[in-house]
Amino acid sequence: MKAIGLIIVVLVGALLLYSTEDFPSWGDPASPASVHVAAHHLKKAIPETSVPNVVTAVLADYRGYDTMFETSVIFCAGLGCFVLLRLFKKRDDDSYYRHVATGITLHIKKDKIPDASSEFERIDTLWTPYDLIVKNVCRILAPFVQLFALYVIAHGHHSPGGGFQGGVILGASVILIAISHDMRTALGRISEKTVHILMAVGVLIYSGIGALCILMGRNFLDYAALSRILFTDKIEARSLGIFGVEVGVGITVMAVMISIYNNLSSEGRQDEGL
Template sequence: MKWFGFIAVFLCGSLFIYGTVEFPGWGDPLSPTSTHVSPYYIEKTMEDTSVPNIVTAVLADYRGYDTMFETAVIFSAGIACLFLLRQMKRKKTDFRLYRHTATGITFRIEKGGKLPPTAKEFERIDGLWTPYDLIIKTTGRFIIPFIQIFALYVIAHGHHSPGGGFQGGVILGASFVLFAISHDLRSALNRMSEKLTAFFYTLGVYIYAGTGALCILLGANFLDYSALATILFVDPVTARSHGILIVEIGVGIAVMAVMVILYYNLVSAGKFDEGL
């Protein structure tokens, strides 16, 4: 069976390599891709949108419609994960677990029982195996704010550096995932609840599509950001660059929230009771 797989992969790979023989040469200035629209993008991007990074301009302005549906795809990935994994009927456990943080001794308290009110050294835990690790917890505490500021920097500087909504959103989501790993799922849910996440990923798509719809209301085409000039009090070229920024923020929020909801669902198998 192993050999069969190997042969199949080998054949497919050879077919792919055979297919690439017909491609135009790398960097060929006469190939169809570099004679049709690419010269327009390269020459006109700066005067059309005043964005130095051509990739960002193509992604969010010239091909903004594509990117809107990419965001919608990510949104639907989050929704699909929610529907497939989330267990809507929650089984209530009738006991709670508390652990003495120093020694690791765990108490199981049945329903109706109470810890003595002076017991500050106990923390509530989710499952018996929930690990406690001082080093990871403290490092996480110190690193998370800097990861978040870096993520917002990446979102805000999509015009000038390789970045933008998708990358920044992933890093921002990863910072929340790091919080959930270094502490536990319970405190992560306290900070970023499931409802808040749902609100955010809807908000992200809404910001993107709403910007496009606003352009229609102002009398231009869908996602033609130069119409925003009248609201933002700038000239149409700068308005296109600002429109790209607004759209990137929407993408960033959506991607962040979907990352977090995917983590929550996958890690607890939809039960929301225990994390990694």
């Protein structure tokens, strides 16, 4: 069986190597890729969409259909992690509590778990450091990280950035809270239910903007159709449409990042974990 696999791999590899001869050489100005489409995008991106960053214009407008399914792929990755990893079974081990005033760690048997009170706080079984400096610095820093993420999403028109990058930074800010405090704190800020609703909402925003373009009488994801509801000209409407789908992408990416992290680090239980 292994021999057959090896033969197939070698054959396909040889075919690929053989066919690379037919590619145009690197940086060839006469290659099909640089003659038709790229030149059009470089020349027409600003007059047609008023987006100075050509990458964003191509990503969210000229090939917006492709990017929509990229977002769906990320959504599916999040769903896949959820389906494969999530366990709806509570950890029935003993648990640990910390007496807040003295810092003493208490080991409590599973059937004698105390009621919620402000004197004791639950701590993780595996990893129990109490680090005031790291906790507070991360708590202070998280809003700035989120502000920067929103800047990256909104500034994708003018500089490198956009929905994917900004969404990852937004997700990282919540993961930072989860790492520096514990997972229960992070889940208190943004619960599992919210995360999964946001995952779907992002894709819905993207495809909803596309569907709205059909309703306004043009092609799917042809943002020029939105000029009548946005009260702008068609060029400005395309710019705003790009911004709308970037927000959708950002929301999905953020939620998927948080969901995958929570599921992986807590072995699917979403109660505790690094």
